Amino acid sequence: MPARTISAYADEETARVVEQIAELEDRSPAQIAAAALRFYARLPSEARAAFRRIEKLGTDEDLDSLTRAITRKTLDAEWEVAHRRFIGGMTGVPVPSADEGVDENDLLAKAVRLTQ
Incomplete structure (x- = not known):
């Protein structure tokens, strides 16, 4: 690009x-x-607007707290991506992301196929 x-x-x-x-x-x-x-x-416009309000009205501690929360979510997302890639690579079966709904029947059927 x-x-x-x-x-x-x-x-x-x-x-x-x-x-x-x-x-x-x-x-x-x-x-x-x-x-x-x-x-x-x-970021969606609502998140950008909220960030600007926190910068304007909040304290340094508020910004530090936000930074820690974003850090935790970023590291969680990195783990999820790595886990999904690792499991998908081992099984050859794509693993849905945490945001995607998992159908319990599909999960059971895949588990049965993997153990056969």
Whole structure:
């Protein structure tokens, strides 16, 4: 996909942290910024609006709490993806994501087929 350059202004502390992350991850600050923008752009408008309200009205502790919650969900999602890929690779049977409904009858039928 062709890329475009866009500009953003950041306070000194944020710019310093982005530079540190970039160095630690052996990436450019632009790559870090692009990843952050991809994440933000994928959020529904309600989540972006809530984040802006928390930034405006909340405390640093509120933002830290939000960051911890997002971190937990991100790590949970990474585990789910790895688990799904591992099990699917072992069995050759695609494993639905946690967000997809699992039909208990389908699950039982697949278990029976696997044990035969």
